[in-house]
Amino acid sequence: MCMRARKTEIICTGSELLSGKLNLYVPLFHEKLLPLGFEITREQSPGDTLREIADCIKGALTRADLVVVCGGLGPTFDDLTRQAAASALKKKLVYSNAQDCALKAKYGLAKLPPNLADQCLKLAGAKTIENRNGTAAGQEIACKNKLVVLLPGPRHEWEPMFKDCLEADLKRFFSVRGGAPEMLKLKISGLGEVTAEKLLRPVMKRFKEARYTILAGPWTVEFIITAGAKGEMQSAKCKTEERSSTIAEIEKACRKILGNKIYGVNGDTLEAGAGALLCGAGLTLSCAESCTGGLLSSLITDSPGSSAYFKGSAVAYSNAAKTRLLKVRPQTLKKYGAVSELCAREMALGAKKLFSSDYALAITGIAGPEGGTPKKPVGTVCFALMGPGKTNTFTRRFHGERTFIKRCAANFALDELRKVIE
């Protein structure tokens, strides 16, 4: 029998999350917890006050099966999660001699200073989760058939705790035996959010038992499919295999509609995908960039091992650099302008020669906010992709702010490269 997804609430402490810092953790918890069968049903950020944190924990326990509190286990005055949890759960804090010994050994101390000694306080009845990368141990405590987990704030401290201990503990406590909900992200390029939704509507109508989210990006769209995550929507007799086959069927149906507009799944990126194709074919790449200003080559070199296929880029921001470095002809610039397919073609040729690469990608355009004309408005970008055989040129117009237009242009170029090599 497949499991009903367990309701989970995440509580992220830290006043900085309410005063300017982005909360980067919720998607990370989602990725860790969903495969184990836990669906996040609410997230709360209470700030560093004891009463607020305790109130969030108390409220979450009335609704969720699993409550994860992240942060506030450090050694300073504003770390109040232990105390807040004790108050919310009506448990005493007891001194953990084991944690005391562990910390003494870790730091070679005969006696712990007061702030480290604070970190030995444990909720009565809690299990300690070892922290390999810091001083703040995690804690797990059962409240009847529910579980409260306290984790330290830094990602590199709490993330290993999942593999080390939490995954097994959660499975044991909630008797999860496979059958967890499944998620699939389809990565799509070259379509807007609205068009993607329109094209995919028949799939969503056909497979009503799954849930769908569409997220727009620069020249890309993510289509997120979740099957079996919504306990209430799922019949008790559904089987794991059935659900797996559902995800596979939905993927197949999407691919039938979108074809090679799907460039990958889950964590795949355009830059890593294009890189893998080059690497597999033993081909090399160079770039000539104007309006993207180095973003294209920076994205390509975000992939470890990119030196195997990436030779370099000439960021020719001025016309002088275009003629000198890339041998763009002055008459091309004069007659057609720097933002023209012919200029892009000559830039690509220049880069291909300069770096002796098999492929060359050139981008030249108007990222804005200034520099647009009625004929070439802001967002107009020309591309050339020169391969061993032929050269393709393109002109596209992107909409948005300067940095968004840069990213759209870089993604478009990577996408065309991928399609040509495929």
Next chain:
Amino acid sequence: MCMRARKTEIICTGSELLSGKLNLYVPLFHEKLLPLGFEITREQSPGDTLREIADCIKGALTRADLVVVCGGLGPTFDDLTRQAAASALKKKLVYSNAQDCALKAKYGLAKLPPNLADQCLKLAGAKTIENRNGTAAGQEIACKNKLVVLLPGPRHEWEPMFKDCLEADLKRFFSVRGGAPEMLKLKISGLGEVTAEKLLRPVMKRFKEARYTILAGPWTVEFIITAGAKGEMQSAKCKTEERSSTIAEIEKACRKILGNKIYGVNGDTLEAGAGALLCGAGLTLSCAESCTGGLLSSLITDSPGSSAYFKGSAVAYSNAAKTRLLKVRPQTLKKYGAVSELCAREMALGAKKLFSSDYALAITGIAGPEGGTPKKPVGTVCFALMGPGKTNTFTRRFHGERTFIKRCAANFALDELRKVIE
């Protein structure tokens, strides 16, 4: 008399925020609300279920003076905020003829389709907030001495509503007369979070009435000072002028300690700062990049108008590109390796000549995860900054993942450039 900061809770609807999408809005709301005297005391993300959203609104109203609900006002099945608010506040939904007329006029329709007609539903007694950039109007409704505000989800729709209407309405409703809390972000480079905290501790001890947050970044730290935002901590007799002088005094005390390690305030960036200095002095810059792979020049060209001072970059990822493009001597590569200050110096010279710029910045290092050696471990980066007069070289080691090391290196280079031109 200065105002006590009003407690504010933010509720962000949308199941995507619980299943993979980052919540980018809380910092934006913080920046809009703090200057008006509203402190965010809790944020909740309930997902798209009527019961969850209603429960969040109900809870928030018991604690906060102002409750802002963002999202769920759209035309599709999963937009439930109107209904949830009606349930939480025990108000009826009434049809707004004014909104009906406005939408008909906007779209040139004689009759609204059902999904648009839904968007004319209004909480009884609510004020409509016009949406210049979409179909979903906002709503404001008073509940005794508290205010609930419903806003559409897309940023470009709700953000203009603040200037258009909300700022004035909030001031009127809560009788805010100046005296709002103030915030100052000091942008610091070249110090870790721990060192910065240690150096700034005397300031925090001296000015106990303010609140402080330290956020670590790549080669940078943000020190956020908030004065007058914490109602409970503030005596009723404090005056606005006193508080302004406090922020100014704290800034002065910080600058005395940190000197030119403070590179800016609030939204300032290293790249825009260095660009402004170059522009002001009529100087130009070029780059030669190896391990940063174009990131440095991409950051520089993120600033509008950077073409005035930025000539271009040679991204020389391979040794061949270094010798061919930048005229690095083969014996330098052979004897000292590509990751050496001498190689960086020759790269800078090459770029300076190639682009005929006043300054040239060169970066060569090991971004990892592969390529490290005992003598030159992953994260080792060599720099050269060649100016009209002299050349400075540096070697630093950064710690973290590949993309973080790239960003640290780019920020370090920009920081040295700034210090030299200053």
